[in-house]
Amino acid sequence: MVPTRDDASYWLAAQNGSVFGFGDATVYGSPREHLRAPSVGMAATPSGHGYWLVAADGGIFGYGDARFYGSTGSLRLNSPVIGMSATADGRGYWLVAADGGIFGDGDARFYGSPSDDTLLRFVGMAVTGTGRGYWITAANGQVFAYRDAPHSTMD
Secondary structure, eight states: OEEOTTSSOEEEEOTTSOEEEETTOOOOOOOGGGOSSOEEEEEEOTTSSEEEEEETTOOEEEEETOOOOOOSTTSOOSSOEEEEEEOTTSSEEEEEETTSOEEEEETOOOOOOOOTTOOOOEEEEEEOTTSSEEEEEETTSOEEEEETOOOOOOO
16 A cells, blocks of 8 residues: 555555555556566555556566566565565665565665574565665564664664
8 A cells, every 4th residue: 555645545456466546546557467476565656646566576567657677576586575665766666575685676776684694574664755775674573774764762
């Protein structure tokens, strides 16, 4: 699920690739007939006139003004992709895998990922407002911060 540019509406994607628009969110298309793995995330373009969907195998599907910058769909992944975030200018995106792996396409730069000796399962990521950093979240609530993403602890 992602909000529209004005935060007044949103798109919702189902595992089968169906996309639903609520409020004034325009549905530009869906990859239902092209999916080889379940849809697991989406990101909106900065203009609000498009979105990307990502499947668990790393396949990327762009609609509206969302351009394709690459995918991990042809790679053998250690863990499935569980989400994505777009860059601030919409010229790239990051994919995050369940083992904490980060894959950047387009102008999405790699700022780091948790060491591969961790046994944590990761559930999501968020990008800083500047687009020059991100957080990766584990299922146990632990948060890993990279580049300009501030790290804080819960008391």
